[in-house]
Amino acid sequence: MSAPSLEIAQLTVRFGGLAAVDDVSFAVAPGRVHGLIGPNGAGKTTLFNLVCGLVAPTSGAIRLDGQRIDALPSWGRSKLGLARTFQNIRMFNDMSVLETVMTGMHAGLAESLPAVLLRLPSFRRAERAALEKAWELIDFVGLADAAQRRSGDLPYxxxxxxxxxxxxxxxxxxLLLDEPAAGMNPSETHALEELLERLKGRGVTMLLVEHDMHFVMRLCDEITVLNFGRKIAQGAPVDVRADPAVVEAYLGAKVARSLEAPR
Amino acid sequence: MAEFLDDFLFTYQNLVYSLGVNGLLALSIYVVLAVGQLSIGQAAFMGLGAYVSALLTVKLGVAFPLVLLAAMITPALAALVVGAPTLRLSGVYLALATIGLGEVQRIVFINAEFTGGALGLSGIPTRGGLISIYGSLALALVAFVCVARSKIGRAMEAMREDELAAGALGVDLPAYKLGALVVSAMLAGLAGALNAHVSSFISPNDYGFDAAVTILSFALLGGIGSPFGPVLGAFILTLLPEVLRPLADYKTVVNGAIIVVAVIFMPRGLLAWRMGRAGAAFRRPK
Structure with a gap:
């Protein structure tokens, strides 16, 4: 068996006396979609920030494809293949949609300063390839018609x-997704789910934090539940939603029943 | 025509030189602002370039191209020393550290013997001139346009808009900030050296806090959407006092009022146009 895409091992972070994440371990296998749920303040976002390098762990290890990444800054992790979206969308407002996507290619784009200054053929090739790939990506997410629009002007x-x-x-x-469906109306959520399903079909490994339980239960292969910084349950969606500890701490009996019923 | 040009240059020589030098200084602050940082040290870097170049020319008779090179490298080293510890942090630390650099340097220049003390250095022989000043400005502009339309330009704009998101996309934030500061120091040093060799006289107080704020205002007035904005700002702020000369005592009042009005009604600068960021045409490839 190959190394998991992401491995969290006995991860702990303390802010003063508070253990925001307390001895949490889990792994995400390649190609799987892993959900992280729990009540507000359970440590989901802190765990996310630990994984992408905005918070340093007190103890424990984080491995990406078997390689320790917990001492790297966020840009170093990105170079190793970690990408994320933010709970409160962070746009480069003045950039066009295409430029924004091309900015995302930063780490993988081979453009040396001399090549940039002298407009060498290697630079031109790299830029053309980047642009071509950007078109493909905005096609994939359904934004091709907005390619030249200002990113900040797009609807939510x-x-x-x-x-x-x-x-x-x-x-x-x-790919780390921090509450991707937050603030969306039902039709936007539906469209997002459809997009993430297609991503899953492409074999993209994902870890997502989300409060929309129907969304999480349908999309995820496996779910980890946090409460007060500790892992209280883990397993397939069917098992997690039936787990008494999860119902007690987070879902509540009513939601748990509604999740049983197919929508 | 040629005669007219000669007359014009003779009369306005200093103004024409100042325009080019200030254009270079505007570009030097532009690089720093373009990565979302604030430096109040551009005048200090300029002063360092001016003093190093003047001393090399006057005391050692070094060839002018080498003098210019030294005038760029010395401030670059100072930028590394100030920038390396402060640019790992985000926020206003660079601004604070560069104010410190400027003041320390001014006091050293005033008190040191070999820099001529408070009187400064005079009798610097004339070197360079129109071609070296405007040649440097043109080269710098072309270089900045090339950089803006590449992954480097995209990373810089991303940092300015949202540092956290840029870092998450793989932009090495400390390296970019330090790189920008070093380039900025080199440009300011070059401007200082070119200026010293056309004005023949430099003194410590030319490179104080006031000068740093003036340089900053070039970029604020012009706008930083493209490298052309700051240069335009520098040209206007350099010309304005000359154009307003007939107003005599009211000159500075009107000068200030024009800047205030511009900042209020054009917060993104006079040239709000933002340059495209792709090095290839945006057309959809077939």
Whole structure:
């Protein structure tokens, strides 16, 4: 068996006396979609920030494809194939949609300063290839008609799609999605789910935090539940939603029943 | 016609030189602002370039191209020393550190013997001139346009818009910030050297806090959507006092009012146009 895409091992981070993430371990196998759920304050976002390098762990290890990444800055992790979207969308407002996606290719684009200054053939080739790939990606997320528009002017749902295209631009081995459906109306959520299903079909490994339980249960192969920084359950969606500890801490009996019923 | 041009140059020589030098200084602050940082040290870098170049020419008689090279390398080293520790942090630390650099340097220049103390250095022989000043400005502009339309330009704009997101996309933030500061110091040093060799006289107070703020205002007035904005800002702020000369005592009042009005009504600068960021045409490939 190959190494997991992401491996979290006995990860702990303390802010003063508070253990925001407390001895959490789990792994995401290649090509799988892994969900992270739990009540507000459970440590989901902290765990996300640990994985992408915005918070340093107190102890424990994070491995990407078997390689320790917990001492690397966020840009170093990105070079190894980690990409993310943000809970509150972070756009480069003045850039066009195409430029935004091309910015996402930063780590993988071979353009040396001399080649840039002298407009060498190698630079031109790299830029053309990048542009071609950017067109493919915005086609994939359904933004081709908005290619030349200012990113900041797109509607919310489209900005989320653009953020995903930007994250995909570096051909990540693992894509982190921080509450992708937050703030979306039902039709936007539905379209997003359809997009993520297609991503899954392409074999993209994903770890996502989300509060929309129907969304999570349908999309994820496996779910980890956090409460007060500790892992309280892990397993397939069917098992997790039936777990009494999860119902008690997070779902509540009513939601758990509604999840049983197919929608 | 040629005669007219000669007359014009003779009368306005200093102004024509100042325009080019200030254009270079505007580009030097532009690089720093373009990565979302703030430096109040451009005048210090300029002063360092000016003093190093003047001393090399006056005391050692070094050839002018080598003098220019030294005037770029010395401030670049100073930028490394100031930038390396402060640019790992985000926020205003660079601005604070560069104010410090400027003041320390000014006091050293005032008190040191070999820099001529408070009187400064005079009798610097004339070197370079129109061609070297405007040649440098043109080269720098072309280089910045090339860089803006590449992955480097995209990374710089991304940093300015959202540092966190840029870092998550693989932009090595400390390296870019330090690189920008070093390039900026080199340009300011070059401007200082070119200026010293056409004005024949330099003194420590030419490179103080006031000068740093003036350089910053070039970019703020012009806008930083493209490298042309700051240069335009520099040209206007350099010309304005000359154009307003007939107003005599009210000159500075009107000068200030024009800047205030421009900043209020054009917060993105006079030239709000933003340059495209792709090095290839945006047309959809067939």
């Amino acid at each position: 749902g489209d900005q989320r799609r653009l953020e995903i295209a930007r994250a995909l631009a570096c051909e990540p081995r693992l």
